[in-house]
Amino acid sequence: MSDVKKVVLAYSGGLDTSVILKWLQDEYKCEVVTFTADIGQGEELEPAREKAKKFGVKEIFIDDLREEFVRDFVFPMFRANTIYEGEYLLGTSIARPLIAKRLIEIAKMTGADAISHGATGKGNDQVRFELGAYALNPEIKIIAPWREWDLLSREKLLAYAEKNGIPVEMKHKAGGSPYSMDANLLHISYEGRHLEDPAAEPEEDMWRWTVSPEKAPDAPEYIELEYENGDPVALNGKRLSPATMLAELNRLGGKHGIGRLDLVENRYVGMKSRGCYETPGGTIMLRAHRAIESITLDREVAHLKDDLMPRYASLIYNGYWWAPERVALQTLIDHTQSTVNGWVRVKLYKGNVIVVGRDSKTDSLFDPTIATFEDDKGAYNQADAGGFIKLNALRMRIAAKRKHR
């Protein structure tokens, strides 16, 4: 444990990473650099600076990464209509590669030889942090205290904190673990506590970002999203930066009870786990993106994307954002989005995201003269379908004849 000179810690300012900060100083006798990012989790960051200072940290990084997060991670992912296991919008997964990248950048700037994080040894996040870090700097040392130390129970952790003068909020002391939560501009997640019984319904007061559909407004709200190259660029006619767009969609979705999810997922490390998620803006974006693609994307390109999507989703879920196969898939996905331009109208109402219209002045492949049920004046020759069916059936007819022989 003695060969680390300086370590960059992903530091939230909360209890766990504060304990880690101290533990790193004690166990590794090394200098600690803290890095705290604003990725839209909705917490004040300045207290983290104060706390770090108290531990004698000299190099403190506090970065606003919200625009980069949405522009370079969230939006590219939504271009693929990404969903993991049919339900999960990957809100946690997509933030980790950015943190990993920034940790490595700061390590380079500060001359640190190691990084550290507060993810446990049971979860996916350790994998996402570390695969990213190794891909970006193969020589980096990684310290994952949860896999090393003996503070595995809540009690031991609290005891260590108290012994070392780390402030513990009342909620932690007052019996019972809190939910394990993670938040960023895309979502907030909940795990642990009585969610560990997958048969039990979550308590209403757990949810933080959305009202319940029951408490959402009785009047629906219509919004119009404009897309360019597969990304939403304007809301109700107003151009918004990526982070502002997502924040605004979160506000709208949250208001209308949109984007709650309760599921059991399969972790990369091998066990099933139950999680609850709120992804209000993302839920709107997913539906809207599919809608704009539905009139601007070629059928076979769309199907190719659908066939590849689960693989792409697993790559992100498992932490392979910085792996070459994810980049290769992204190249294909991004290439397909050049025609994904136009607008989508969506109705928001008590948990529902209802697409009610979509069009593209420049790229619509919807051809009303052909699709019509009315007389099409020869745009489509119905007799062609006979030959189409005959040849598509040929192999089956030959096989059936063989069988009946």
Add this chain to the structure above:
Amino acid sequence: MSDVKKVVLAYSGGLDTSVILKWLQDEYKCEVVTFTADIGQGEELEPAREKAKKFGVKEIFIDDLREEFVRDFVFPMFRANTIYEGEYLLGTSIARPLIAKRLIEIAKMTGADAISHGATGKGNDQVRFELGAYALNPEIKIIAPWREWDLLSREKLLAYAEKNGIPVEMKHKAGGSPYSMDANLLHISYEGRHLEDPAAEPEEDMWRWTVSPEKAPDAPEYIELEYENGDPVALNGKRLSPATMLAELNRLGGKHGIGRLDLVENRYVGMKSRGCYETPGGTIMLRAHRAIESITLDREVAHLKDDLMPRYASLIYNGYWWAPERVALQTLIDHTQSTVNGWVRVKLYKGNVIVVGRDSKTDSLFDPTIATFEDDKGAYNQADAGGFIKLNALRMRIAAKRKHR
């Protein structure tokens, strides 16, 4: 056109197929057998018998296929969590293979050498009927009047009907085409009219099976579904036959404004088309089936199914139910469902289907002793994750070293 002796017509009793009935008699000078199926479309079938008799039809088949439809077509499809193009639940597609099968069976029973149907030359249904028919009887002749005759405009069709004493309902006379609709136990669909403008919102009075979320009850309703081998077998503790199950879920979903869909889809024959769908029971089943799979299915089996699903969906959409590749995929899918046993609790509320609990006494793979955030007493060794990550990162580290060299 002279070599057909007897033709089995898929006959609804409506205007279009009545015109076809007469046209077949006139053009092909052949005997017509009518076949009318109850697949849960919610219409009286006896009037079809009376109408057929008036045309002098001697062999009239009216079959209740509802149980077979749900048991052998709908349920197998839902075992795969099937969705076409991210949205469509394939309500029309899944009924066609059954009709094709029954047409061929009746042709055999009655000694007919041909079958006929009322699907147009622009749509998917002609393909589904005919691919199925050819696969089951490679020698069958197929008459698709819409691809042959000159009654392509609404006016000509009405004129032909009036000339031949075919009753035309008031709604048809009163200006404007009706929606092109299709219904069965799984869904009802709408196409045509002002839906041909994909930018326009559907009129509220188009929808027939569901109330709008706005008009749905203010109180949520909880239901519990029990699954055996991937199929729902009991609702709120009461065992139901497949068709009864789906009918009951339709009732519940319809009551709570669940299952409306408005989309632009890619037809197999090459154009985009706009359709609206109501699939109340199917929408509930899709969510519930994913939920029960989430605790009973192995991760990699679930991912394999997810990877194959879009292909399986396209096969059904395109009419390949009776093709050997669909059967091969079904063999895999059905094999995976032997452990999909347990129950799911779902909350229905104003368009929302919210999974709130799931469990399986016999097959749950959710292991709380491992998944827990609390002390797991050694069930899982966190240090293992270090090696797991290191080896998964190895190829990326080697590549990064190469690059940095």
Add this chain to the structure above:
Amino acid sequence: MSDVKKVVLAYSGGLDTSVILKWLQDEYKCEVVTFTADIGQGEELEPAREKAKKFGVKEIFIDDLREEFVRDFVFPMFRANTIYEGEYLLGTSIARPLIAKRLIEIAKMTGADAISHGATGKGNDQVRFELGAYALNPEIKIIAPWREWDLLSREKLLAYAEKNGIPVEMKHKAGGSPYSMDANLLHISYEGRHLEDPAAEPEEDMWRWTVSPEKAPDAPEYIELEYENGDPVALNGKRLSPATMLAELNRLGGKHGIGRLDLVENRYVGMKSRGCYETPGGTIMLRAHRAIESITLDREVAHLKDDLMPRYASLIYNGYWWAPERVALQTLIDHTQSTVNGWVRVKLYKGNVIVVGRDSKTDSLFDPTIATFEDDKGAYNQADAGGFIKLNALRMRIAAKRKHR
């Protein structure tokens, strides 16, 4: 048949397309432009000019497309290690999109409103020509005489030729059809005649490009291929243009009896057909490209390519070169090739292509310090494998415990 003013005919100068030329003039009363391409088929092209002149053709195009063919079609295809149905190297399929492109270009230059070709209605080539043409010019008219005329038997065709003063070579007169052959720089193919019995071995004197392995030299020959971005650029140290490279590899492969293939394939139009192929240079390139990729491509990128390859091969086989999904896949494939640089040494001997060495100064991912069976001085920590296995096994252990309960 009267609305065509000018048609561009893909004209080989042979019997069939000469009959077509005359037939077009007679039936369509339209002007005919001929287009003859050198894509390495190894035949003189000037006679085609003379023949066309005799028919009164005023616009005659004779183009050397060899470099474009190899550079823009063959090489991109080989970047994907493309094989159709496990065996076929797609020699015919890959030439058609280029012909289609050039036909459309010439139609534009000459103001023609139609194109025509000599492919039959049973084969894949009509599909490849026409899908390409429609994709590049959606308004083009296409005349496929074999699907229209009544000259379907050999006798009728010869009679028509004689009646119209079209010279018929002795071989055609002397009983029996010739093989249906197709040749270009990538391959020569044979179909028909007694190949129509898939149980029968091809006659030795059918093969034209390669000696039999039995007659190949008794001494092996070593060659070294250098790759840049996935394409072979130098042979035995000498830089060669794409077409020259392929021609030279054909010479070497042909000399050593390499690249014969005898198979039954599944045509896009629905039937199985038996074909024999000689692809000497392509067979060498396929093995060599896999070899250079084996040390320069990341594992997961290589596997992604392998997973997508059969789909990409089917697209080319079926004629979708100019379709957007092929272009999307190509974008991914080409992206992966930026590291595929280095050399491969191959031994050629009596039908065998034996890779005996491969390396890359700039991009090798082969790390001898890690791969070694000798002491690796800590480059790889064997203990990591324990955790790797444990976590990969976890889901199976949980399932097994459940089963044993």
Add this chain to the structure above:
Amino acid sequence: MSDVKKVVLAYSGGLDTSVILKWLQDEYKCEVVTFTADIGQGEELEPAREKAKKFGVKEIFIDDLREEFVRDFVFPMFRANTIYEGEYLLGTSIARPLIAKRLIEIAKMTGADAISHGATGKGNDQVRFELGAYALNPEIKIIAPWREWDLLSREKLLAYAEKNGIPVEMKHKAGGSPYSMDANLLHISYEGRHLEDPAAEPEEDMWRWTVSPEKAPDAPEYIELEYENGDPVALNGKRLSPATMLAELNRLGGKHGIGRLDLVENRYVGMKSRGCYETPGGTIMLRAHRAIESITLDREVAHLKDDLMPRYASLIYNGYWWAPERVALQTLIDHTQSTVNGWVRVKLYKGNVIVVGRDSKTDSLFDPTIATFEDDKGAYNQADAGGFIKLNALRMRIAAKRKHR
């Protein structure tokens, strides 16, 4: 290290596993059960019994698993035309799951609580053994000495052997490590030594099972293989058991210089490694199986299999034979083989496996009346192709029109 009571060791009788035997007795102070399997590696097994006895082993298992190996592992794998990374026939990979299964069976029979094997911590085999073992008995303890001990260099191992009276053959003493080899009825493999330089050609005297193509007979040999349900059951008219069939094909292939392979592969544990393989019989079987499938398998079923094959191959390569996703895929694969019946004629000559004929009395889908280039008397209507092409082109034409607008 003290909690193991009895361990079943996969024991070859060679140097490495003899050292392990002793080391287990010394380090774990536990009883050792030895298990030696005949899977066709071509070595005497009785010496292993004698050696085990000398170490005081009381329970010695020596099993002839050849028929089970070929019938239940090799043949099922070949039904899928399985190749890893375009080249490797998985000879080592496919034997490991059987060993794992037998180790677990013997552990149960003897009341052992652990198993042990001689695979190193760098390779794939440890993964294959252990994933299999864990899947079959989740409670089993696994001892992998190479990941635990400090005998990592050849010198230390030899020293340990000498110190403990373990006989060391001359070849081991005489400087330099031997190749790391593995053999079973399907193949023999070579790794290590100067193969660790992927640029270097293997020495001719390394190869053990095949003559070089140069030294193979000058006269070709024709053989005929008969298939039932996708498995070869008779050779030249003589029914053979699975193991006898493979042994005989090995003899024939070896005689004709067939089945040598020299490649760089990607290991599951993350590095590239160079391996050479001889798979004479398997190389023949792969070509012959594809040939019989080419006339008996539906096109889309064949393509589905081709699309899934790389994934299936990776599962086997990575050690997931006993995982549920492999079983699910096998269910699909086996289902497709019910029509794979018939015969294939193959010519063997100096390294070449040349398919020269194939047929199936019962299941051929090759229809000469349709495939013929001669007059087909209306079996196929060429005009159908026009409609087929038109509809397949429709989406591209619509897109092209949009672009040209």
